[in-house]
Amino acid sequence: MREKRNGKRKELKETLQKKPEIPRIYIRKLPLVLLFGLLTSVAVSKSLSIQYIAGGFIIAGILFSIFYRDIIRYKPDYIKNYRMLLLLGLLLIFTVTTGKMFQYFFQKFTIGLGTVPFGTAIYGMPIAAGAILVTLIFDFHTAIIFSFTVSLLTGLWAETPLYPVYAFVGSLVGAFSVMRCKRRSDILRAGIYVSGANILTLTGILLFSGPFNPGYASTAFMYAIASGIVVSAVVSLVLPAIETIFKVTTDITLLELLDLNHPLMKNLMITAPGTYHHSIIVGTLVEAVAEDIGVNPLLARVSAYYHDIGKMKMPEYFVENQTGAVSRHERITPHMSSMILAAHVKDGVEIAREYGLPEPVIEILQQHHGTRLMTYFYEKAKDRGDGEPHEEDYRYHGPKPQSRVAALVMLADAVEAASRVLKDPTPGRIESMVDKIINHIFIDGQLEECELTLRDISMIKKKFTYILTGILHKRIDYPGFDFGEKAEKKEKKEARGRESHGNSDKKPATGGSYRERAPYTGAKKGR
Structure with missing residues (x-):
């Protein structure tokens, strides 16, 4: 024991005497x-x-x-x-x-x-x-x-x-x-x-x-x-x-890009309105927490506005832009779906360069998915019974976020997408969802190449929860308006009638959006 203590003292003495490199x-x-x-x-x-x-x-x-x-x-x-x-x-x-x-x-x-x-x-x-x-x-x-x-x-x-x-x-x-x-x-x-x-x-x-x-x-x-x-x-x-x-970006340039009348933003609003709305909310999320973690709020918000511009090339393959009852992904293989999703990052970089967006914004656009797994399509491929799919085929091509701004946009993007599938968005459920999504990204190693600290992550969780609670809050009913309840009751009555006539063995027509039919399983669906 004495030798062990002497060894520790010697090691401590050497550490204290060692000059900082x-x-x-x-x-x-x-x-x-x-x-x-x-x-x-x-x-x-x-x-x-x-x-x-x-x-x-x-x-x-x-x-x-x-x-x-x-x-x-x-x-x-x-x-x-x-x-x-x-x-x-x-x-x-x-x-x-x-x-x-x-x-x-x-x-x-x-x-x-x-x-x-x-x-x-x-x-x-x-x-x-x-x-x-x-x-x-x-x-x-x-x-x-x-x-x-x-x-x-x-x-x-x-x-x-x-x-x-x-x-x-x-x-x-x-x-x-x-x-x-x-x-x-x-x-x-x-x-x-x-x-x-x-x-x-x-x-x-x-x-x-x-x-x-x-x-x-x-x-x-x-x-x-x-x-x-x-x-x-x-x-x-x-x-x-x-x-x-x-290739530097000043706040003046960023403020010019924040104008929603910018040709690229107007094109996004017309071509992919769901993506446009999603990007605005992501911009609100990142700007709310940017100053708290010491990053440029203007760069964060601009990057959020333009992070999904690649979806304009094939908007109908992304859930937020789907208006029909049947998703386009139902007609193609899971591997093809994953390729379409991954391509929107490369397409976004090309569009950004075409419109002359600043290099820092393009870098964040390129990194906002990192190498995350498209879990929904990966699990769907496994359920097909065609053998174990290669996980790398269902991951984005990266690179992982290299800056705290890129990591912030990644987290906001994932959290906003997941918030859309909450059935009853109470403050408790929103907080739990934010915590799970961010923890999943952290465990997956997506934040290991940026300088985001645990303190930063904790502040991000709190601020995201606060903002989303305000966005997803419930409202009181409007008296005198049924907003389609009669049509819904009529549909239910007709469905019961079909069941009573022996049609219950037939599969009902697929209804609802892709998001409604595909619960969140750890990765974004159709994003």
């Missing part, structure tokens, strides 16, 4: 950070001498290291995505270079006027454009650190000691103003806010710096206003190019 991915991306530091040092240097570049590299390296450490701590997903990390570095260099370029242009303009003070041109640099772009493409937190880094870098060539304060305030105001950006025209409003912030900050700097010179101040204010106008122009021109080249 730095993940290799952070080390591999470090040369890229140093390269950006070198390029930035060249951009901010007053000359191309070794002395200036070396000094700029040291300062830029320190600032970039702080920036990089913050990303590792708070936004590790950006480190894993080489394209996004590259874009962030390029935006840093672009902001500094564009600032110097406009400073040079305004200086030449000042010299041409002759009577305008030369040093005021620096207040026209559109430094805030970088912070606005980072907010729209990344997030506000990253924009704050970005603004801090760029503002200090501008101090390396600005003749005015307090210019970094001017640049930082303008950048923060610009980032704030686009946090809830809903239209591309809102970028113009952001430029106006930047101009206002520039004027206020510049007033404070001029008063703090010594004797107030009205001539110098009026020219500086002119450039401060011009800076906001240039910021709007730069962002409006550069943002579409970044979205195209780097």
